[in-house]
Amino acid sequence: MKIIAADTIVTGPGRNFVTLRISTDEGLTGVGDATLNGRELAVASYLRDHIAPLLAGRDAGRIEDTWQYLYRGAYWRRGPVTMAAVAAVDTALWDIKAKAAGMPLYQLLGGASRTGALAYGHASGRDIPEVLDSVRAVREQGFRAVRVQAGVPGLDAVYGVADSDRGGARAGASGHPRPFEETWDTAAYLRHIPRVFEAVRAEFGPELPLLHDGHHRMTPVQAARLGKDLEPYDLFWLEDATPAEDPSALRLVRGHTTTPLAIGEVFNSLHDYGPLLSERLIDYARSAVTHIGGVTAMRKLLDLAAVHGVKSGIHGPADISPVGMAAAVHLDTAVHNFGIQEYTWHAERTLEVFRPSHTFTDGMLRPSQLPGLGVDFDAEAAGRYPYEPAYLPVNRLLDGTVHDW
Ligand code: GCO
Ligand code: MG
Numbered sequence: 001m002k003i004i005a006a007d008t009i010v011t012g013p014g015r016n017f018v019t020l021r022i023s024t025d026e027g028l029t030g031v032g033d034a035t036l037n038g039r040e041l042a043v044a045s046y047l048r049d050h051i052a053p054l055l056a057g058r059d060a061g062r063i064e065d066t067w068q069y070l071y072r073g074a075y076w077r078r079g080p081v082t083m084a085a086v087a088a089v090d091t092a093l094w095d096i097k098a099k100a101a102g103m104p105l106y107q108l109l110g111g112a113s114r115t116g117a118l119a120y121g122h123a124s125g126r127d128i129p130e131v132l133d134s135v136r137a138v139r140e141q142g143f144r145a146v147r148v149q150a151g152v153p154g155l156d157a158v159y160g161v162a163d164s165d166r167g168g169a170r171a172g173a174s175g176h177p178r179p180f181e182e183t184w185d186t187a188a189y190l191r192h193i194p195r196v197f198e199a200v201r202a203e204f205g206p207e208l209p210l211l212h213d214g215h216h217r218m219t220p221v222q223a224a225r226l227g228k229d230l231e232p233y234d235l236f237w238l239e240d241a242t243p244a245e246d247p248s249a250l251r252l253v254r255g256h257t258t259t260p261l262a263i264g265e266v267f268n269s270l271h272d273y274g275p276l277l278s279e280r281l282i283d284y285a286r287s288a289v290t291h292i293g294g295v296t297a298m299r300k301l302l303d304l305a306a307v308h309g310v311k312s313g314i315h316g317p318a319d320i321s322p323v324g325m326a327a328a329v330h331l332d333t334a335v336h337n338f339g340i341q342e343y344t345w346h347a348e349r350t351l352e353v354f355r356p357s358h359t360f361t362d363g364m365l366r367p368s369q370l371p372g373l374g375v376d377f378d379a380e381a382a383g384r385y386p387y388e389p390a391y392l393p394v395n396r397l398l399d400g401t402v403h404d405w
Pocket of ligand 1: 342
């Protein structure tokens with residue numbers, strides 16, 4: 001089966017998504033997600049200008065060879081733009097192979113290891129009463145595990161806190177052509193967050209799995225302190241405690257706290273994990289299928305993680321399209337070392353363009369049973385929602401210094 005076309009489609013149904021659709025001479029098509037929040041057009045150009053011309057005429061069945069050809073062949077390896085593009089090709093080829101086999105993708109990956117994948121939802125609030133209401137609402141949506149983010153006294157808006165989100169300006173929603181600038185004070189955050197978790201545990205009891213995202217804002221010493229202060233509240237994980245460029249920073253954090261650690265959403269290569277797996281410095285690998293290099297790369301990452309007792313926690317925010325999400329659910333189902341899956345609702349408009357068939361019931365995600373990934377991509381609907389420039393936010397300390405966010 002030969003590839004005859006590779007089309008890159010950029011669409012903005014509420015937020016921007018980049019999708020690659022590969023067509024074959026046997027009439028089968030496959031889709032892959034290449035969305036890189038705030039830098040979408042760079043990936044679209046990489047796909048259109050540099051990758052699509054290489055795909056025409058290739059054997060659609062040679063997934064590993066194509067991955068290596070695009071990764072090693074380019075000489076310039078890794079990087080978020082390159083790897084999102086490679087991921088989309090890889091995912092689309094897995095979609096085609098599974099369709100050709102007449103199987104849902106998880107079957108090709110070894111079949112189901114479980115009956116459903118535990119998903120966590122997002123709760124947030126500007127103050128503690130709002131946080132408690134939000135946790136209640138997320139549980140009512142069916143979630144059995146909840147990420148909790150909270151506003152910090154003295155800071156007017158905090159990333160990941162929905163009600164201070166100013167219409168999505170800070171989460172990359174369309175129609176915000178300049179990055180929103182927020183302010184940050186780690187000392188105030190460190191004082192406040194343990195109080196938030198104390199209140200959540202007091203209200204919801206000891207059993208509900210609770211997660212928290214530090215969004216790379218702490219130094220190792222600050223993260224170690226937060227991890228220790230949160231130990232009484234038994235978190236499922238503390239995510240992105242320190243900036244991700246230096247994985248060895250987590251040695252210090254790990255040495256001081258038993259709060260489980262997760263990192264990886266901004267990684268674009270297995271090599272970014274450095275010592276994290278071999279030294280067991282984390283408990284969960286957080287990469288996205290879309291950013292780590294596709295199904296092939298994610299499978300390798302999770303198999304290596306399994307060797308070191310590290311579990312999966314695949315990134316699944318709203319800026320991963322339903323195509324990237326579907327790929328995640330197939331992997332969650334198949335791998336032995338599944339931990340948890342992040343799951344965010346997509347907007348109605350997004351679901352007009354991408355119609356996934358994985359399901360969410362009783363707090364669990366279950367994969368599509370259709371051949372392939374199980375996502376119906378409607379190119380005509382995509383055409384109704386043009387790309388609109390949008391950026392992720394920028395964070396500054398109270399004195400104006402640019403900070404991690
Ligand atoms: C998460 C994330 C996201 C990212 C977003 C950036 O854990 O879900 O931190 O909210 O900020 O994916 O594009
Ligand atoms: Mg995160």
